[in-house]
Amino acid sequence: MNQIITISREFGSGGREFGRRLSENLGFAYYDQEIVQEIAKRTELSERYVQQVMGHRPISSYPIHIGRSFRMMADPHLDQSQNIYREQCNILREMAAKSSCVIVGRCADYILQEEDPFRIFVYADMPSKVTRCREKNYEKEELTDRELERRINAVNRRRADYYEYCTGQKWGDRIHYDLCINTTQGTVKGIAAAVARLFLTQ
Amino acid sequence: MNQIITISREFGSGGREFGRRLSENLGFAYYDQEIVQEIAKRTELSERYVQQVMGHRPISSYPIHIGRSFRMMADPHLDQSQNIYREQCNILREMAAKSSCVIVGRCADYILQEEDPFRIFVYADMPSKVTRCREKNYEKEELTDRELERRINAVNRRRADYYEYCTGQKWGDRIHYDLCINTTQGTVKGIAAAVARLFLTQ
Numbered sequence: 001m002n003q004i005i006t007i008s009r010e011f012g013s014g015g016r017e018f019g020r021r022l023s024e025n026l027g028f029a030y031y032d033q034e035i036v037q038e039i040a041k042r043t044e045l046s047e048r049y050v051q052q053v054m055g056h057r058p059i060s061s062y063p064i065h066i067g068r069s070f071r072m073m074a075d076p077h078l079d080q081s082q083n084i085y086r087e088q089c090n091i092l093r094e095m096a097a098k099s100s101c102v103i104v105g106r107c108a109d110y111i112l113q114e115e116d117p118f119r120i121f122v123y124a125d126m127p128s129k130v131t132r133c134r135e136k137n138y139e140k141e142e143l144t145d146r147e148l149e150r151r152i153n154a155v156n157r158r159r160a161d162y163y164e165y166c167t168g169q170k171w172g173d174r175i176h177y178d179l180c181i182n183t184t185q186g187t188v189k190g191i192a193a194a195v196a197r198l199f200l201t202q
Numbered sequence: 203m204n205q206i207i208t209i210s211r212e213f214g215s216g217g218r219e220f221g222r223r224l225s226e227n228l229g230f231a232y233y234d235q236e237i238v239q240e241i242a243k244r245t246e247l248s249e250r251y252v253q254q255v256m257g258h259r260p261i262s263s264y265p266i267h268i269g270r271s272f273r274m275m276a277d278p279h280l281d282q283s284q285n286i287y288r289e290q291c292n293i294l295r296e297m298a299a300k301s302s303c304v305i306v307g308r309c310a311d312y313i314l315q316e317e318d319p320f321r322i323f324v325y326a327d328m329p330s331k332v333t334r335c336r337e338k339n340y341e342k343e344e345l346t347d348r349e350l351e352r353r354i355n356a357v358n359r360r361r362a363d364y365y366e367y368c369t370g371q372k373w374g375d376r377i378h379y380d381l382c383i384n385t386t387q388g389t390v391k392g393i394a395a396a397v398a399r400l401f402l403t404q
Binding site: 116121123125172174175177178179180181182184185194195197198199200 | 325379383386387397399401402
């Protein structure tokens with residue numbers, strides 16, 4: 001049976017890099033942006049639009065995890081959000097069936113629950129999230145630490161919202177994960193190499 | 203430098219067994235009840251009394267982590283609680299200085315923070331905590347699942363209270379741990395063996 005590892009992660013925690021390195025260490029397939037690309041292809045929507053829908057909970061909608069309602073069908077935006085979610089489910093299941101893999105985000109821990117995935121949540125303290133964001137993206141924007149913290153919190157709130165909309169579960173609540181990893185200490189490279197050893201037989 | 207691993211754990215999660223097995227896998231010293239025994243010896247109080255004090259936050263007390271106050275000195279129970287905490291700190295520091303070790307509970311993650319311990323929190327879902335408690339202790343008492351759940355929650359609330367009293371931090375808040383491990387799936391033996399591999403160099 002394929003081994004499926006899902007990574008949920010706080011923005012700025014290095015969770016994406018962790019997932020990629022973990023997949024390299026284990027020789028597993030790695031899926032992240034590929035999921036958005038594939039949804040865009042199948043729905044004939046732009047990648048940017050798909051990304052945007054997946055990053056936001058539709059306003060005043062009935063939670064997707066409870067199912068469709070006639071009321072939702074009357075709203076084309078909500079219907080599109082449902083279509084994207086349906087494709088997301090199909091694609092994740094196809095990926096999981098193909099080979100052992102590491103999947104970052106996209107509610108894969110919930111959608112693939114019948115495949116018994118190993119569910120990891122990656123987090124860090126705020127100063128290290130700020131430092132990581134500065135190293136990666138925001139240095140040109142000259143944001144203050146306070147502004148950057150607000151942006152980080154806003155992204156994480158949207159992730160939490162979208163996750164709850166899709167799953168009915170609280171994002172980051174430890175009970176929904178097998179392992180929660182703090183990347184504040186050490187390097188993501190080192191942590192990924194160590195965690196890969198969890199999956200090796202002695 | 204000695205490697206210090208601290209284990210905080212939900213009652214019923216198998217955290218104590220996990221700590222013991224982890225120490226065996228790594229060839230580290232293991233401290234748990236030994237800490238209570240040593241405090242009892244040094245303070246000339248009974249082990250049972252020490253255990254009781256360490257398991258309960260004193261009523262309407264000034265948090266211990268903020269320090270002594272003259273008001274506290276007037277209350278012999280609080281003063282004894284302070285004495286026990288002081289011995290707890292001394293003993294933990296002596297243990298950490300002696301050799302690499304695994305320490306279960308006793309706010310060791312906080313007290314030994316200057317030794318840069320690797321801080322693990324062990325948890326599980328309620329049904330598996332109930333099952334584990336039945337297997338270990340409570341089968342003769344014929345408690346219903348609901349009663350057993352209430353007992354488990356009560357012990358965990360006391361642990362949270364005592365931890366907060368000593369440290370000013372929220373017990374179980376992931377940010378205070380390097381790794382949070384869910385023992386709901388798999389065996390504690392298997393999980394401990396896997397986690398031990400985290401500490402081996404490749």
